[in-house]
Amino acid sequence: MTSTASDSADFIIVGGGIAGLRAASALAPAGRVVILTKAESSESNTGYAQGGIAAAMGPGDSMDLHVADTLAAGAGLCDESAVRVLVNDGPRYVRELIEWGARFDRTASGALLFGLEAAHSVHRILHAGDATGREISRAMWERVVALSTVRVVNHALVTDVLVEGGVVAGIRYVEGEGVLRDLRAPRVLLATGGAGQVFGETTNPAVATGDGIALAYRAGARVADLEFVQFHPTALSLVGAPRFLISEALRGEGAKLVNSQGEAFMRRYDSAGDLAPRDVVARGIVREVEATGGPVFLTLQHLDPDRVRARFPTIAEMCRRAGIDIARDRIPVGPAAHYMMGGIDTDEWGRTSVAGLFAAGETACTGVHGANRLASNSLLEGLVFGARAGEAMQQSAAAAPLKADRVPVPAVAAIAPQPEALAAGGIRDLMWRAAGLFRTRERLAGAVARLDAACAAALLDVRERAGSDAAVWRQCNLATVALLVARAALRREESRGGHFRADFPARDDLHFRVHLVESQSPSPTLE
Numbered sequence: 001m002t003s004t005a006s007d008s009a010d011f012i013i014v015g016g017g018i019a020g021l022r023a024a025s026a027l028a029p030a031g032r033v034v035i036l037t038k039a040e041s042s043e044s045n046t047g048y049a050q051g052g053i054a055a056a057m058g059p060g061d062s063m064d065l066h067v068a069d070t071l072a073a074g075a076g077l078c079d080e081s082a083v084r085v086l087v088n089d090g091p092r093y094v095r096e097l098i099e100w101g102a103r104f105d106r107t108a109s110g111a112l113l114f115g116l117e118a119a120h121s122v123h124r125i126l127h128a129g130d131a132t133g134r135e136i137s138r139a140m141w142e143r144v145v146a147l148s149t150v151r152v153v154n155h156a157l158v159t160d161v162l163v164e165g166g167v168v169a170g171i172r173y174v175e176g177e178g179v180l181r182d183l184r185a186p187r188v189l190l191a192t193g194g195a196g197q198v199f200g201e202t203t204n205p206a207v208a209t210g211d212g213i214a215l216a217y218r219a220g221a222r223v224a225d226l227e228f229v230q231f232h233p234t235a236l237s238l239v240g241a242p243r244f245l246i247s248e249a250l251r252g253e254g255a256k257l258v259n260s261q262g263e264a265f266m267r268r269y270d271s272a273g274d275l276a277p278r279d280v281v282a283r284g285i286v287r288e289v290e291a292t293g294g295p296v297f298l299t300l301q302h303l304d305p306d307r308v309r310a311r312f313p314t315i316a317e318m319c320r321r322a323g324i325d326i327a328r329d330r331i332p333v334g335p336a337a338h339y340m341m342g343g344i345d346t347d348e349w350g351r352t353s354v355a356g357l358f359a360a361g362e363t364a365c366t367g368v369h370g371a372n373r374l375a376s377n378s379l380l381e382g383l384v385f386g387a388r389a390g391e392a393m394q395q396s397a398a399a400a401p402l403k404a405d406r407v408p409v410p411a412v413a414a415i416a417p418q419p420e421a422l423a424a425g426g427i428r429d430l431m432w433r434a435a436g437l438f439r440t441r442e443r444l445a446g447a448v449a450r451l452d453a454a455c456a457a458a459l460l461d462v463r464e465r466a467g468s469d470a471a472v473w474r475q476c477n478l479a480t481v482a483l484l485v486a487r488a489a490l491r492r493e494e495s496r497g498g499h500f501r502a503d504f505p506a507r508d509d510l511h512f513r514v515h516l517v518e519s520q521s522p523s524p525t526l527e
């Protein structure tokens, strides 16, 4: 349990998903790069991505169409300029991925095949079977480990961003389960991925605990839009089985949602039916379960069985292990936390509000998703903004300025909380119940009080154990992220995109067409 002499690098990247790896490739020619991941290299949300990556490259598509679809999904809160960067730069970086060896599905004549997903107006999704993320991750890791200036440290849980005199000086991490180390560098990129594990039901792997958000917040950086969580409507819903994602691409290929009587029901909730936006479908499923008292299923029984199994081999295999033949049986499904639209507030170059600290990928909030993410735009975001953060890290340490439509969330509780320990499972259950698909003031206020106390208890625990116990840090990060999400959800008294308040079911542009930001440093003023 000792802190060793500190090591140094020119650039530190926390995270080995699509954003971290693309940034590493940009930074390798400029100096010594260290990538830290908290598990195996392959464990990341990127590795589990199924459906594909969106890019306006196919027939009948255009930049304007992709921008329009992204803005429509974002429900009035996208940063249009960031969306244009995403969409315009996307095809260039996807072509580069192909040059690096990523193999996407093609027609017999060799042309790229584009899939359709909900809320996209044209076929736009490049895919590699139903395991697109695994293929992208493979190609990127192969490239990055071959770069002589890049060092990779796996099983390293980063616990702190070191800030000296308001400027980043490096990071602290726990190696294995007990050795605390410092790694010094003037530029740090947080590319730590999603936060699905903050909720009791999630499609995300165990590593997705939102650590980057907690790290940035403790370092004094601004976080934004954390109330916007996307709940995927169709995770496998079987007692004892993990909530494996049943991709939207199945509905894109014609799969139908049916209730326990076999009736297709989604048109009762939205005219777009099974391909309505994810939050609408997720709430439709919960309401249908309440109305009928029975489960909801996805069925592909009306489609060609050989084609179904060939197009979705990974999903077919996962379901087979749970005793389900996807071509012949109905698949029981239900909603689960899937994607975090909010995160560490950044500009279009990944700069945060702390000089020298950058963020990219799912942990960042660039504003491209607004209140709801368009399916398959997140891999693209990691790729494009990972590259841009890498470029910016070579050039400048300046912090991002505050944008005009940012409104601070009150950060300080009125009464100092009495520390109350809450186990990780308790936090996840609480978040699923209070900050899940149907939110209310009463439930959120109760959750905020308990999470405030849990955060205080976790921080005490970290201090008492001198910070070298990885399990205590995990708990501390989980409690911090849960508190920030619940507090933002309580503050937003309207419904928009992924955020649904049962007590404020309408969208309120007059008061809430703004981003809620929070930071530990003195509250920023409105410009």
Ligand SMILES: Cc1cc2nc3c(=O)[nH]c(=O)nc-3n(C[C@H](O)[C@H](O)[C@H](O)COP(=O)(O)OP(=O)(O)OC[C@H]3O[C@@H](n4cnc5c(N)ncnc54)[C@H](O)[C@@H]3O)c2cc1C
Residues within 6 Å of the ligand: 014, 015, 016, 017, 018, 019, 020, 036, 037, 038, 039, 041, 043, 044, 045, 046, 047, 048, 049, 050, 051, 052, 053, 054, 132, 133, 156, 157, 158, 159, 191, 192, 193, 194, 203, 204, 205, 207, 208, 211, 212, 245, 338, 339, 360, 361, 362, 363, 375, 376, 377, 378, 379, 380, 382
């Ligand atoms: C099941 C599933 C299916 C999806 N399908 C799609 C899809 O089809 N298309 C699409 O666009 N998006 C999809 N997504 C979302 C997409 O995969 C993610 O948004 C994206 O991959 C995030 O990439 P990232 O680089 O930001 O982070 P990740 O890929 O999650 O990588 C995070 C990295 O950070 C490391 N890390 C985290 N915390 C720490 C710490 N404290 N210390 C050290 N290292 C740390 C992890 O070890 C990991 O290496 C899907 C997500 C899931 C879960």
